Amino acid sequence: MPRTHKTLPRLHIDTAMSAGVRLPLDKDQTNYLVNVLRRGQGDRCVVFNGRDGAFLAEIGQASKKTVELTLIEQSAEQPQAADLWYGFAPIKRLDYVVQKATEMGAGIIQPVITRYVQNPKVNPDKLRANAIEAAEQCEVLSVPRVDPAIPFVRLMETWQQVHGDRTLVFCDEETASTSPVDTIATLEGKRLGLLVGPEGGFAPEERDMLRAQPFVVAISLGPRILRADTAAVAALALIQAVAGDW
Ligand code: SAM
Secondary structure, X not given: OOHHHHHOOEEEOOXXXXXXXXXXXXXXXXXXXXXXXXXXXXXEEEEEOOOOOEEEEEEEEEOOOOEEEEEEEEEEOOOOOOOOEEEEOOOOOHHHHHHHHHHOOOOEEEEEEOOOOOOOOOOHHHHHHHHHHHHHXXXXXXXXXXXXXXXXXXXXXXHHHHHOOOEEEEEXXXXXXXXXXXXXXXXXXXXXXXXXXXXXXXXXXHHHHHHHOOOEEEEOOOOOOOOHHHHHHHHHHHHHHHHOOO
């Protein structure tokens, strides 16, 4: 992405994109561009749909209610979608967790309903909106796929059939405190998933089930018990730095 475009507003618009196309914005996008960012006719922005890369666009007619963009040129090719799977037991700060996973390069995000999850109801549309908002802010061009919530036991039972050779890195707060760097380093080049538990941690039978799986690798995140959202960011950073795309 050319540096000049780093300062331009970025909008995710789920529609086909090519140079010269005119795109009307919806109410929220119009409000954001015109009323929040105070942009008007002739101003530029960057738009992306998660499939065709990024496009430099110019604001044509603009009123408080409607804005039309003209796509000028493609400013970035569509990168390969990230493949890192991130499973999390829903916690109160769901939007934060989805945003951080998007910023950290997760490609598939899936709520996993474990025994101690306090609020198993998740709204997939809201999760996807959080992922899109994070992608707009952190210049990610491929918005992570948000998969429907899955019960823990079903995830274990279907993992190999659904994920093939993907290794599941399991953050085990009860494992002896050691640096996970060497363990993660052995996973370099492999397809990876990461699973973080809920505020109440994994139930004993869940931990036993995880540790019994050939596709699971348990890691410690140090001697302190991290909040689930902190653990997510710490583990994603470790994976991306040691065996990922950093
Ligand atoms: N059972 C504890 C509790 O109720 O406070 C810990 C749960 S912790 C808040 C939520 C999740 O974060 C854990 O299930 C684990 O996946 C991850 N986690 C937190 N601290 C960790 C650590 N030191 N090592 C590995 N994973 C950790």
